[in-house]
Amino acid sequence: MEDRILILDFGSQYTQLIARRIRELRVYSEIRPYHIGVDEIEAFSPKGIILSGGPSSVHDSDAPLCAAEVFQLSIPVLGICYGMQLMAYMCGGDVEKAQKREYGKASLVIVDHSDLFKGLPDGIQVWMSHGDKVIALPPGFTILAGTENSPYASMAHRKRGLYGLQFHPEVAHTPQGKVILSNFLFNICRCKPTWTMEAFLGKSIREIRQVVGEERVLCALSGGVDSSVVALLVYRAVGDQLTCIFVDNGLLRSGEAKRVLDTFSRHFHINVRFVDASERFLDRLRGITDPEEKRKIIGEEFIRVFEEEAGKLGHVRYLAQGTLYPDVIESTSVMGPSATIKSHHNVGGLPEHLPFTLLEPLRELFKDEVRELGRIMGLPWEVVGRQPFPGPGLAVRIVGEVNEERLRILREADAIVEEEVRREGLYYKIWQSFAVLLPVKTVGVMGDERTYEYVVAIRAVESLDGMTADWVKLPYALLERISNRVINEVEGVNRVVYDISSKPPSTIEWE
Ligand code: XMP
Numbered sequence: 001m002e003d004r005i006l007i008l009d010f011g012s013q014y015t016q017l018i019a020r021r022i023r024e025l026r027v028y029s030e031i032r033p034y035h036i037g038v039d040e041i042e043a044f045s046p047k048g049i050i051l052s053g054g055p056s057s058v059h060d061s062d063a064p065l066c067a068a069e070v071f072q073l074s075i076p077v078l079g080i081c082y083g084m085q086l087m088a089y090m091c092g093g094d095v096e097k098a099q100k101r102e103y104g105k106a107s108l109v110i111v112d113h114s115d116l117f118k119g120l121p122d123g124i125q126v127w128m129s130h131g132d133k134v135i136a137l138p139p140g141f142t143i144l145a146g147t148e149n150s151p152y153a154s155m156a157h158r159k160r161g162l163y164g165l166q167f168h169p170e171v172a173h174t175p176q177g178k179v180i181l182s183n184f185l186f187n188i189c190r191c192k193p194t195w196t197m198e199a200f201l202g203k204s205i206r207e208i209r210q211v212v213g214e215e216r217v218l219c220a221l222s223g224g225v226d227s228s229v230v231a232l233l234v235y236r237a238v239g240d241q242l243t244c245i246f247v248d249n250g251l252l253r254s255g256e257a258k259r260v261l262d263t264f265s266r267h268f269h270i271n272v273r274f275v276d277a278s279e280r281f282l283d284r285l286r287g288i289t290d291p292e293e294k295r296k297i298i299g300e301e302f303i304r305v306f307e308e309e310a311g312k313l314g315h316v317r318y319l320a321q322g323t324l325y326p327d328v329i330e331s332t333s334v335m336g337p338s339a340t341i342k343s344h345h346n347v348g349g350l351p352e353h354l355p356f357t358l359l360e361p362l363r364e365l366f367k368d369e370v371r372e373l374g375r376i377m378g379l380p381w382e383v384v385g386r387q388p389f390p391g392p393g394l395a396v397r398i399v400g401e402v403n404e405e406r407l408r409i410l411r412e413a414d415a416i417v418e419e420e421v422r423r424e425g426l427y428y429k430i431w432q433s434f435a436v437l438l439p440v441k442t443v444g445v446m447g448d449e450r451t452y453e454y455v456v457a458i459r460a461v462e463s464l465d466g467m468t469a470d471w472v473k474l475p476y477a478l479l480e481r482i483s484n485r486v487i488n489e490v491e492g493v494n495r496v497v498y499d500i501s502s503k504p505p506s507t508i509e510w511e
Helices: 015-024 038-044 068-072 082-090 177-188 197-212 225-241 256-267 278-285 291-313 325-331 367-376 393-397 404-423 476-489
Strands: 004-009 028-033 048-051 077-080 094-096 102-110 123-130 133-136 142-146 154-157 162-165 217-220 242-248 272-276 318-320 357-359 432-446 449-462 493-498
Touching: 004 015, 004 038, 015 028, 015 177, 028 038, 038 068, 048 082, 048 177, 068 082, 077 082, 082 094, 082 133, 082 154, 082 162, 162 177, 197 225, 197 357, 197 367, 217 225, 217 291, 225 242, 225 318, 225 367, 242 256, 242 291, 256 272, 272 291, 278 291, 291 393, 393 404, 393 432, 404 432, 404 449, 404 476, 432 493, 449 476, 476 493
Parallel strands: 004 028, 004 048, 048 077, 077 162, 217 242, 217 318, 242 272, 318 357, 449 493
Antiparallel strands: 094 133, 102 123, 102 142, 142 154, 154 162, 432 449
8 A cells, every 4th residue: 555644634725735735745645634533543544644724723612633642653743833733732832822813924944954844944934824823842842943923833752753833834835845745754754655646547537437337427618627627537437428518608718619619629529519608697697796696696507507408418417527626625615614715616606406416526636736637638738738717707807797898808808918928938837817807997098089998907827726826027018018909909998907916815816
């Protein structure tokens, strides 16, 4: 059996990100709820245990605790954020109840480089997001690193194999975080890096076959990376039992419908049905301005269209969807405590009573892992490399009411952004670059005439997984070209602005 790591989940938004970093380091891991018993832990036979972060305080009367034996098993344990506070608390240290949260980048000073911080310089940047903090180490523990606000930002009891990190090594904002996790896996737990994406592919195919049996499957194909990969994966598993449905919801980008159908008929021999449902969607969206309501309507209408199409096909039991981990975590929480940020179309926008059973084979994965999976199944680069596009389409890039006129403006502006970003050679280098239509009109002057027209915002972000993102410093000359072209070529726009917000605290899409 391969070496495996057990992650105990205390409800952090980042728990899956820990799992994903471990996969990147080619070690198998599983996430289980924090309260599992010691028998289950021993049966899993982990080489190491990671305690995730979480929103609770160890001082809460109902604070989530893991089995006390976790710290006595002679298996190395790494506590992250809440996980570290819990380790300190359960091993006899002192945790201070927060007066205020520490949130954002911090400078870590490393004082002990012997194992967890091996190979790192004395000072590194880390990402903090916590309230409580350790103020006295438990007996036998030593300090490995500190920051100005958290003197005990990392601690260890080497003999017992217990390690704690107050910051989050799993997020991109801790640039050296992977070295720290790698040190834990390979120096401390002595894991061997044997897990591969091919192994994931094989396992997924077997699981899909087993679940689906002789039943039929529908797949909502959008042409994006996720649904393309799901379609191909399910096709590899069950062949012609799969029918894909491509719905034109009227919220697609310029030329999208044709492009998707061309790509799929050229590259695949999968059964694809095309449904033009744009009028229905736009009718239902008329007059609606609330972002969550828009998302819910679009999700519901999608399912209605599917039901109708499925009805024409006879009995279909399963609906395959390209739901990824960030969609899941930001819509609902596995554990409950993390807050809903947006109802993502793939998940929270769905009505409660579905006539299908959902098949979501990418649910544990992040975007770049999905790209890698697509690549090893032989999907062409133009499909796997495509920038993400949200399920609710242009509707979440038109702030406020969606109508034909606004869609026309946004489509034209967006096509210019894509063309110019591609021409600059940046399209595949950045996570997303697109236009947003703001429902405000401002005064301008064209020729000798006063104008009073819409504002278009340009958004370009770098991200590894969509969970956090930084705005991209696009070259001024490119911004200038985009601005000139949008104002000159798109009727109805007289102003272009550039969005310079990162996620968090903003999100990538405007709604
Ligand atoms: P936000 O706006 O939440 O976006 O920062 C994070 C990433 O998710 C994409 N996104 C969606 N994808 N259905 C999707 O399939 C959705 O409803 C949805 N909303 C946002 C967004 O484009 C970004 O890549």
